[in-house]
Amino acid sequence: MAVTAEQAAVDLREPSGWRRAKNQFATAAMWFAFLCMLVPLGFVLVTVIAKGASVISWQFLTNSTVPPNILPANVDGEGAAVVGTLEITGFAAVMAIPLGVLGAVYLNEYGGNRPLARVLSFFSDVMTGVPSIVMGLFIFTIWVLHFGYSGLAGSFALGCLMLPIVIRSSYEMLRLVPNSLREGSYALGATKARVTVTVVLPAAIGGIVSGALLAVARAAGETAPLLFTILTVEATNPNLFHGANTTLSWQIWENAQQPYAGAVARGWGAALTLIAIAFILMIVARLVTARFARYSR
């Protein structure tokens, strides 16, 4: 194509001056914020792995006897704490997640503007802000004083802590379900319960699962509510309902205060184990969410 007269190209670049400067500044600020966020995150991970990885072994994870603090790190293990964390957090989740999801369903689908719904919503928000140690004290006074220390008491405390988080996150997810989906279902003659179970919950399930597992991960790392509820033990207590128990978070807290090298190493090991458990939980959450969300686009 022979062009007789060269056409001067239009300048389509970002206009120079104030606007370009603003753009560059904002981009730089975002990168800076991103790097700032990476520093603590990376620092925590690297430190825990560097100091904890050397203690981790099959024996450390499964040996049921927690050794006295004075012994070196390669003797016995934290199996009791792994079992305790799994059963106490697990049972807390079994109690709090169904209750929390049902509460959110009530608030969003049934409650409307009723006084009960508004009161529930308000108090679940207030509960989110209650310090975790207060939850521990609460369970101590209403349960432990009467029935003694047990993993169950710990589950109650952690459950109280998880409940408002599950309610809030599930509620936000249910709110995002478009009304047109509900109407589509109603128009086919579905009852309200049917609409909720077959359309609303499946549409929100991905977010609900994510929120619930975040609450579980948060609860698994709590120490304060357990101080008054599970005491601690030196050997695995598989019975959730009877007798004192121990958890990884408790072991971190206790070992970190010791002057002995072995105890400190065990503390780092317990920390790494806890992070690994949270990590596995998150991967499971992603897989579950992806499974449920396969029709959402």
Next chain:
Amino acid sequence: MGQPEQQEQQVAAKLEVTQTTAPPVGFSPTEADKVFDAKNVSIYYGSFRAVTDVSISIYQHEITAFIGPSGCGKTTVLRTLNRMNDLIATARVEGDVHYRGASLYHKSVSPTAVRRRIGMVFQKPNPFPKSIYENVAYGPRINGIRGKRQLDEIVERSLRQAALWDEVKDRLNKSGLGLSGGQAQRLCIARTLAVEPDVVLMDEPCSALDPIATGRIEDLMREIKQRYTIVIVTHNMQQATRVSDRTAFFSVLRDEKPGKSDTRTGVLVEYGATQQIFEDPHDSRTQAYVTGRMG
């Protein structure tokens, strides 16, 4: 309690609703052909009266179109016909709506039972985030049909009726959200037909679609009207003339009473055979609207 009602009646008297209900050309339906019979229906949202004093009879195996400017209450009236307005907490219906001899708003009537007979297709296609198959099988399932073979049959028949089968038969297990706008709307129609309703209400079903998809849905409506009764709300007057047997023209009235902020209310101005409404409207407002001088 007596006083505000009285006031409302005074307002209604001032609004001067004129209605002409000419019989459709070449067809005189009997009482038995009446599907809906609404008398003096007013619909409120809280204290706001959205629609005033609508009386209309809708006949079976016909397509009835509701036309009129925005805010005239066409959709509101449509949604009272299968009690979808129940879902809005503040909505309230006064007057009588009869569906095949039964009073729709009687205390003993279950809205769920009503909606199983009177299906609805919405303005925006709203397929569920499920597979195409599950979208269509959803209605039969909630009505208690469980057998795989029976469901397969219903899904195929409904998708064929909705002229969608050939396009989706190889991807029934893919998400319903992956369809184009026109396909998604036909999927929603198939979903509605799957429960074999008596009446299909359509709330501007083509407003989000291009002319080709619109044409397909209009063909579809003409085909299925042998078996179903269709009521369609449309902004598109050409569409009303193309598909409908009868047309109801709604308009907005403003009450000039001082001190009230929003006194707009929808009224039924004229209802009759589509040809009569468009070629020989009896009311000057209808004439202004269908000739394009207003709205």
